[in-house]
Amino acid sequence: MAKGKFEVVQTIPSPSIAAGLVERFGRKSYGVVTSFSDSYLGALRTYLGDSTLVDLKPFGEFVRQVHTQLHGSSPRLASSRQVLTAIELACESLPSLSPFSKVGDKAGFHEVVRDALRQFQHWDIGFDSVSDGFTGAKAEALHAIATEVERTLAEASASTASALMKACLDEALDLDGQEARLLIFNRGELHPLALKWLTWLSSQGAEVQLVLDRHATDAPIFRASQVTAEFVNKPKTSPGQGNRLLNNLFTEFETDGPNLELVEIHTVGDPFAEAEWALRRAVALTGTGTGSVTIFARDRDTYLPVLIAASQRMRVPVRLTRRTPLLANGFIKSLLALFDLLESNDVRKLTPLLKTGYLGLAHNSETANLIEQAHLRGGNEWDDLTELVAEMEGAELLAETVAHLRSLRSTIASEQRTALDWHTFVRNSIEQAPWFQTVIQRSHDGRDQRAFTALLAALGQDAVVRHANRPEPIAFATWIKVLKQVLDSGDASVPKPPDGIEVVTSVDEIGLTDYVIALGLLEGAFPRRRSENPILSDDDLAAFPANPPLTNSFDTAAAERDHFYRLCACPSKGLVLSYPQIDGDRDNIAAFYLGEIRKICSNLQEFSHPRRSLLPPPSKCELEPDRTLSTALLSAPKSPPENHIATEPAKEVIRFDKSPIRPRELRAMQKCAFQFLAQRKLPTPHEKGDYWRRLLYVPEMAQLLKAPDPESAATALRAAYQGVLDEIRTKLPAWELDPLEQGAERVFSGLIEREFMSREQWHRDCLTTKIGGRLEDFNPATAYKERLAGVTEANSRRTLHLYRLNAPQKLTTSNREDLLLEFGSMIESAWVGVHEVEIEIESLGDRRTKIIYIPDDSAHPRSTDALTVINLGEGEATRDDLRTTLKGLFLEGLRSACSGKMLPTPGDHCAFCNVSDLCRRSQGASEEEDMF
Template sequence: MGLKVLSAVPGPTSVGPIIRQFCGRGEGVVTAFSDSALPVCKRFVQEDDAVEVLALGEVVSRFLRMCGESAQPLSQAGQVEAAIARACLELPAESPFSRTARYPGLHKALNRTLKELHEWEIDRDEMLDLASVATPRLSAKLQSLAEIDKEVDSVMLALGRQSHSAQLRACFDSLPERDGSFDRLLILAGSEESPLRLRWIQWAVDQGTDITLIVERHAADAPIFAGSRRTLEALGFPGIPTGDGNALTRNLFAPDLTGGPGVDVAIVSAADPLAEAEWALRGCMEEERPDQAGIYVRNLETYAPLIEAAAKRLGIPVRIARRAPLLTNSFARLTLAALEFCASNDVRTLGPILQSSYLGLTGEGQARLASGLRECHSMRSMQWETLRTWADIHEEEFPWVGALLEWRQKASGSLLLREWKALVTELICADERFPWSTRIMGRDRMMAERDRRARHQLERLLANFVTVDAIVDERSMTLSEVTAICRRVWKDADVSIPPSSEVGVCVADDPYALTDVETLRVMGMLEGVFPRRRSEEPVLTDYDREEISNLRPGHPPLLNSHDKAEAERDAFYRVCTAARRQLVFSYPLADDSRDNIPAFYLTEVERAAGGHEKVTRKDWARTLLAPLGDECVTENDRILRQSLDAPRESPSAVELISQAARDALRPELGHRFAPGELRDALQCPFQYALRHRLHLRVRRRGARWQSLRKLPQASGLVGKESREHAEHALIEALQAELDSLYSEVPDWEMQLLRAGGRRLIREWLRREFRSREMWPKEIGSIRGNVAFGADGLRDAMPGGVLLEGVVPAVSRHQRYSVAHLYGSGARDPKNLTEVEKLYYGLYFLALHESGREGALEIESMRGKRELVVLTRAGGPVNGFAQDGLSVVDLATADDPALSKKIFFDDVKRALKRAVERIYDSRVDAMKGDHCDWCDYGELCRRSRAFGEEDSPFGTDVVFEDV
């Protein structure tokens, strides 16, 4: 009986024989410091072996029961964090954690820190002792940590649970009654440090347990695995070396190169992470047994979706066990949205879930329900009663709406948190009238399993808060408070994703999960990813840790960020020992936001492998979308390669083929055009056809703000004599516009629109009355809302083109006939584009009057008012930049007549081209700057920036009545 310490090279080739030898000696238990290593241990324990594989926490609990002590169930992380959250609420204002006390991120960090302090044998009493002699800043932290730890222990005791560290400490004052079990233990410690666990191991040995402890080492004893060295020093054992490794693992991070069995090494680059995933999977398919090929990624949350997408396209089965944020699950988002709808004061908050597949609504059903919600919201304070009536009328089509309103009625009071849990559970899955509680069973197996796990996680996270609340201080809450708790807890939680396949290529972010791997592909070898950059802990900084270690001279020092950064080499070495035959390292040249820097570990790998001539290098070009010729290993690659190698075909012309379609888009002869209509036709025929011939409108959030530019015209600003009358008219126009948007705009945006509208009104008034001083108009010359063809405003343009529409106002200033316009203004007024020249030229032509000059007074949404003139022959005009007033002279020649002739010749040519495009029924999209704000960029697929949230194919599309 005693302690045997083995210093083994990581990897299944070294650890496997040790476990097999242990199993061959009779009964025993195999465990590990890290639970992630237990699946590896189980692979080497056969069914007929008299050996159990147990978590270390379970082993300690059984020892405690052998000592005649009560071993309570171990505390769950969620319960501990919920208890920490409640404890943080009671922290005094002077606590260093008080400002962030309500954030779940702090609760998780505090849980990690307290767990680490317990592992280093720093309990609550010692925290207070250290606080009494520490610097003020550290003292405040330790006092707060001690108070939080005390509250957590109190809550866990009331719940009948214990922490793992508490059970370890409880063993030290007890003597086990040996019954023949647990006489032999094999513990895989790796390089993880834990002074408290080492003390427990020594205690177990003193009680007659035969323990074999495995720590990790370098194959050539190079100076890595510092944690293992410190563990051996603490135990006072040198450690028996075992395992030899291969040439790569012997030379990696070692000063001298030595020989040994070889392993093939390759370094590969790809264009981006998706291409990297595809080439890695193709490499796995080239193996004789793809199930013995593995992929290791450090950041699985980033690569897993890419690998799954690539595997699906290439038809390659993969095994990925991973976790994802809880609210990425549709069922979880739907549950939270339903809760927030019931807790809100706005019936339109039901809108975001209407497109959910769980509801099974058709497009018409979605539009009908969305319209009903807007109608109900227009009733303001009576909106919920109106929705109740609407739901009764449409009960046959939307029975779940009435059920949801019934649930909201039941949740209208103030209840205890445990009562809320029952109500939320009813909302999630108990009431069969809710489609999401029944349709989950009708989905395919994998989707149903994902939703089942998400539903369980939603309930479990809320249950953690319920149990802690019942112990600490049960209090009544409203639905809004409970919903806020749910959002805070669920937003930062994650959930396990079931593997898409039980066979195939193993993908993991933990090298312990890679056991039977002949070939391993290590993806994402980038600086900052592998190795990760050094970062200090948020609760106890390196200075804090150094101070604590100095105050405890007889104990092992706490690890700091430099120690953890050095452990990155240990992790990389551990990965390199997982493959038996071949290692392939890869990295993407660029990702969505940056160019990437390959990890310096690749240089070390090249050196350890014997130089660059011993390492295969491959750079997959961005243009190589599939392997060449006979190298294709999947059918989809063959199809893609055949398409790429086929003769190139020019894209088909975008034009209407049938005469009926062309006639439908072509206006009748003599049709009148608005200036904006002709501008759109010249700018992009596709945009013109959809906006002006098909009358398709897309409701965008930005359009609500653009609608405010109509307020000066709607209020008749130019004709208002006094500032007071003008301000009153603008405010009334703003309120009328907001009233028209009331049912479509959320309350928060309505407040922004109102505040933004009032700011615009102040600016418009300032520039309007300043312009009247600097550019005074003739008395009686101002006329508002003048139609083309009336009051001297021409409607006949060159080429027989007739204009229609209304100009906001016209007036006279000196010898200038002025048209007042409101809009966005030209990007560069002194260098007009052809489209802008046509648009403004039409207004100049309409203003033409013998013996007078034309001018356009343009109020833009960019805080400017510009007076645009073709020449200054109508009289001297000056700008005042400090007041936002500027004069733009479009003259391009010293001779005014020549300058105007050049300008109008350009306008006539542009007008002719625009009209020809209209009557030719052109529908081709023309790419340009307008693509940045065009509403139809997603339809022509030429937009440089189109989003995924506001789709023009859903309920935001409106066909105008014409």
């Protein structure tokens, strides 16, 4: 066995220096390369190459291997998820006096506890080393949790790398083979226990080389490296020279050095534009777009989606690893809906699952009918549905699925299982489902298979720990909460494509590269702000007898400079830094690091790409998609061709045939022939999911206008609404039904209040009101048609009742014409055989409005908060006056509509136009206007 040694190498954190160290280490035929940080392993793998016998391993795996050599066997390493599950289980029984009793069930708290446990394990100190005051109370609670977590993991035959290291320290080992040589990189972790263990390892004969980061000259950054070097007290070597930037960054004294070839700062409008400019710059720097440029975006949530979108638009491929939440996958969402369904006796809950179409199950009026029938039969709904779909032609898959679900339901109802058995149940029940293979094979890029595998893996890890903690069987209802929890926090990785510009989110992932383009250099993002640990403040941490002292929030904030320095050390040729000026609706503050770069780099170039400057001019565009878009944006807007209908037969199709129209259509006729004719000729857009609109029919169904008192009105409204809800229940998920039910109560109380208030104030006797009716009933020759909620006739006055989403609130010069056209035409049409016609409009907008048309309204009751009166009358206000006014308003529009000309006439009315997406002249979105 070779004589052991422990060598510390402090070096500038440059990939080329690290690659040199790894390459030299890899020349021998045995040994292991590793890092305290797992995310650095990818870069180390590229440095090591394939032509070596030296191994690359995560540090935990290496520790486990040594432990196995020493003890013959080792527990497996607990995953982060398993530790979290063990913490969650330990927190379930927190005493009520525990300082954490109120947050013990929160996932965020479990994560903070996991980090605290990890730190204390790294220092190898117990929480019980402090017992005084509030810190002592928190330490005591954390000690209890840590003890329980350790016990649970031991029961699950799992352990942490720290526990394995501790178990080695007092033992003697004769090392040989790979374990006898170790090259380990420390990227800023302070891990005193690991240092003790490495010292022990070298004392057992291993050659250990520990690589620490250092500044190129004298700046006091890399605290963790300095503390580590002092802690191990080993001779150091310091290879490498810095460039001008690395020599002077974060130092007081100037030191010369070669400049990087290129240093740039780009100020861009927003993150999406920033992503586009970054890709453009990457293509420009590498010529072909496939060279050694790495884009670094620390804020993955903001930048990864926009980088993907920009890469697709610009057709510049990028290589990035993504993790997507499990619940973002349609297949996994469908599985969750399916497991939820198993618990319910109500077969109508099957409808949303059918509607997704994800499982390939048919959903049509026939299946909806069968589901409704099975529900209404009142027996066992699943038995009935199984029977009904079995008889339906062409629904074999649905029939098999319903039978499968019914059999799963009988299993979960009759059995309790352990967490491990529920895990097996999930796998079997899905893999044996009749649609499973089809869904998996159909999925794009194997994404569903990956998500399903990730779900099983996460669930399996969780189940092992739960089973160890509580081996007794649990009911399905309890277990499904676990499933939801795992799904909430679980994610699946999407592998990197083979080609494209490298995109990373951690500095540790940057390998050998010529250029680095770093996005999002903003205060708060890079560097992050200092924030104290929410359960152990800096003062709490200082109370523990730790040597070196435990890392506190100031150390973590100071380590941000280390990360920036590592970033600057990565490129061999050039560094491009950028930040967005605006994020949403707030201005950003650029990172102060940029100020440091300005001071140091004499060759710095700065570029500003304001929001208006979306693209370079066409002559400077290197990418075809950019050139096309830039050319299009700069060219003068072209007028869309005239809507000229050339042939008589075509005109005949378009021409308004003077058939009765709804009064509200007059407004469109007067303002824009295109809107009027398009609305009439095209099918009415399906108001999908607008179930609130159904509320409009409820007062009429409940005969609210004739209700004798508020109590009976409320009862009738609720009963009528139940009918509506029963009708739509199968079409909506439960979470949408709840607000519909609760919101309706509020709407009804307002309706009732205004109904009885208006009767009193406007002197209406409900006995003279008739429910329902049509405008055409009063005058067969009328040109208008309109459905009415009711009509009241008394003292030669006719009141038309309408229910609308909104009612007019006041009369102004700008809305007078609109009101005359819509309501004036109704009054004129119903003004037959009576002296006066008025309209009462009740709305879902908490208002009732009465429209009258009389010469003098001074004797009429005034408007109140809830009741509004609008008088459209002027002068003598006779029916003839009204007819003449109306003719004057829409005659021109009528002529145009009858001629078959379909000319768009833009104006303020475009804001309310429901055919604007077909129109090329819409105000504000016209092809004739400049976008800016």
